[in-house]
Amino acid sequence: MNTKNLSEGFMRVVSKCNSFLDQGSPWRTAVSSSDLHPEFTGVFRLTEASSRKECRPFFIENKQVGLIRPDILAHLKPYTDVFHIPYSQGNDNIKVHLNPSLQTFEERSEAVEKVLLDLREKDVFKTLRGWRDEYFNIWYKFSEPPLMKMERAATCLFGVKQYGVHINGWTRHPTKGVCMWIARRSKTKPTWPNMLDNLAAGGLSSKHNIMECARSECQEEASVPNNLLDNLKPVGTVSYFYEDERGLFPECEYIMDLEVPEDFVPENADGEVAEFYLWTIQEVLEKTITSEFKSNSALIAINFCIRHGLISPDDEPNYQQILEGMHAKLT
Amino acid sequence: MNTKNLSEGFMRVVSKCNSFLDQGSPWRTAVSSSDLHPEFTGVFRLTEASSRKECRPFFIENKQVGLIRPDILAHLKPYTDVFHIPYSQGNDNIKVHLNPSLQTFEERSEAVEKVLLDLREKDVFKTLRGWRDEYFNIWYKFSEPPLMKMERAATCLFGVKQYGVHINGWTRHPTKGVCMWIARRSKTKPTWPNMLDNLAAGGLSSKHNIMECARSECQEEASVPNNLLDNLKPVGTVSYFYEDERGLFPECEYIMDLEVPEDFVPENADGEVAEFYLWTIQEVLEKTITSEFKSNSALIAINFCIRHGLISPDDEPNYQQILEGMHAKLT
Known part of the structure; x- marks a missing residue:
């Protein structure tokens, strides 16, 4: 060659x-x-x-840890006790926050896991068909303690x-x-x-x-x-x-x-x-x-x-x- | 430490x-x-x-080879036979083109050299006080033939x-x-x-x-x-x-x-x-x-x-x- x-x-x-x-x-x-x-x-x-311009930043504890695509965001909207999505600000400005009342690694991981299991049940996302029962941590910065953990197959939904x-x-x-x-x-x-x-x-x-x-x-x-x-x-x-x-x-x-x-x-x-x-x-x-x-x-x-x-x-x-x-x- | x-x-x-x-x-x-x-x-x-948002792209042969800061651009404006700066488009959209009638490596290098010598004479730019009589080539892509050459001390004016x-x-x-x-x-x-x-x-x-x-x-x-x-x-x-x-x-x-x-x-x-x-x-x-x-x-x-x-x-x-x-x- x-x-x-x-x-x-x-x-x-x-x-x-x-x-x-x-x-x-x-x-x-x-x-x-x-x-x-x-x-x-x-x-x-x-x-x-690329969907880059349409993606919305995802925050935990006011630290951006990911990006969420609009097609995915639409399915997270109903889970208002876990995700705060202030649509009133106008589309361009939307920032997705994990509910700040979820204050510990365990609380966050558990609350998101529930949402993911429900979405898996509803078969909304292709990636969740590949559920692996393997957790990946979510970090703001890799050298700091992780903020939560998440099923490996779900991390791409949040762009972490x-x-x-x-x-x-x-x-x-x-x-x-x-x-x-x-x-x-x-x-x-x-x-x-x-x-x-x-x-x-x-x-x-x-x-x-x-x-x-x-x-x-x-x-x-x-x-x-x-x-x-x-x-x-x-x-x-x-x-x-x-x-x-x-x-x-x-x-x-x-x-x-x-x-x-x-x-x-x-x-x-x-x-x-x-x-x-x-x-x-x-x-x-x-x-x-x-x-x-x-x-x-x-x-x-x-x-x-x-x-x-x-x-x-x-x-x-x-x-x-x-x-x-x-x-x-x-x- | x-x-x-x-x-x-x-x-x-x-x-x-x-x-x-x-x-x-x-x-x-x-x-x-x-x-x-x-x-x-x-x-x-x-x-x-950073001046990044204010910089204007610089083109040779419709290929972007550099970026020009607004304070520098102002001084290039008078040299209309060498630089085409279409101010009429509105400031945000300005693209600086080297006069397309300068068609060869030699023509371009010579025309720009004249401008630079004039600017050096006028002592407009600090960098030109460090004139080195050493040419650097300007490439669109390093593996392609260079488009022109320029005094080394001047390349930072064009962000090449x-x-x-x-x-x-x-x-x-x-x-x-x-x-x-x-x-x-x-x-x-x-x-x-x-x-x-x-x-x-x-x-x-x-x-x-x-x-x-x-x-x-x-x-x-x-x-x-x-x-x-x-x-x-x-x-x-x-x-x-x-x-x-x-x-x-x-x-x-x-x-x-x-x-x-x-x-x-x-x-x-x-x-x-x-x-x-x-x-x-x-x-x-x-x-x-x-x-x-x-x-x-x-x-x-x-x-x-x-x-x-x-x-x-x-x-x-x-x-x-x-x-x-x-x-x-x-x-």
Whole structure:
């Protein structure tokens, strides 16, 4: 595959991961989209349907923790004891507040859970059909105590940020150079079954355990032994903001690199991975731009290649655009 | 120095490098600044004076290449044969176009140069007192041919993007761990004299030479021998957007890491560096948050520490905010 195809593919991945963002730059706010260079609008064409301008901020304790799409907001309106939606202010100015009389983590979590169970019963939202019985915390700021917890499948209804950890497993092959371990997700995963992914990944459910979470995902998903886990190196984050028919997904993934010896072979222990492949960088990059690769994981593999000097800024025309697009501003 | 002081310092560096950006995030556009958490406005307080909303886009060949501040625009108005400023449209809608009859790189560069020399003569702009007789190209997209060239000191008047390259020199010290080579800029540098900087850095003046430019800066500024230059590793970009009394500075720096042997000592060859220091990571980080360190170079040293696992996401409360802030969207 030639460089041009790869480069265009990388931008499609960036664009797909950022379908919610279409006016985020200082340049683009100054002009209407019709003034943009055709190539530009091409790259960002997926974002034209973004609901961004219609979304309303969602507050807990006067701190904005999310954004709610109008189609979703309409269904929350009846639950006046939980959500305060002051329609009288005029549509443009609506701010959704969680009832301030719900003062503790537990009270808030319980009240919202009741609403969500009712909405699930009514089968109003597609995303709630994928109810996982797994809680995600809601933070204003990730380093502060969480304000409440919420069923994982419901967080996209409120556009609250989700945090996760992704691990790039890699090795130096004597003849093939740097190679990466790529996982094929199991067919039974509730989200993105059968797709390609990084060595290991998982959602972060509490605040002080990013490294711990990475360690346990490596153990459960890839049977990485303890002595190798000491090689886990935190190397940054990748952030992006997409939306689909289920809701809004502002996500921040903490990235770890894990160098493993040439003879290490990952083995799945929890049934979440069907298979692992050891691929050259060229093989990995060619896969990242296909629909086989989970998009955010593709972004993370591309990020690995950039950080390791495996993509040259002289050869990749969208080098800077790719880096901007994998560090979307979520705060 | 404790972690909290460092963390607050890192955010000051991020904020200083992004003084032009105050509403760039999907969250913040949805709310007025008075709705923001006090801590948030604290972090971004430097940006309150941003001229962003008043700036007008600057086009060449119908492609937006920059932004012009109103105080600067007023002085360009008389040069009607070079700049088309259609005031009749109403102030909010003004787009500044370079006269489309200037059709080639040379014609455009020459016409603008005449205006700039006249403005320099009139001593209208502080930045033109620092005329350097060094041209910077103006690109719509860095991977495409440049549209014109312009005196380096004038680019901030038009808010055109500047590209550069910064090199992190580092070594593995047997007892102190990872150490970085930090330069003290010479007292005679026209910008930021005497301040701390990365091992080597320079502006990019033509399109296909990012790696070449890095090599020659390493040779001229630090006398890195050829055999070590092969270790130069491109590892990404850092981008940010600041403004000061001179004008607007949207900048994208291509970052290289250069691992050097323990016994290598850099020596300046072009008079631009006064001294080099080999510092531990703790020493470097403590310096980055002082006014001694050139702000964008401080950001790049912090970026190095994040990529090398030397700052832990579990210990640094602003980890994600720092990463967002060093990858500002400039396209």
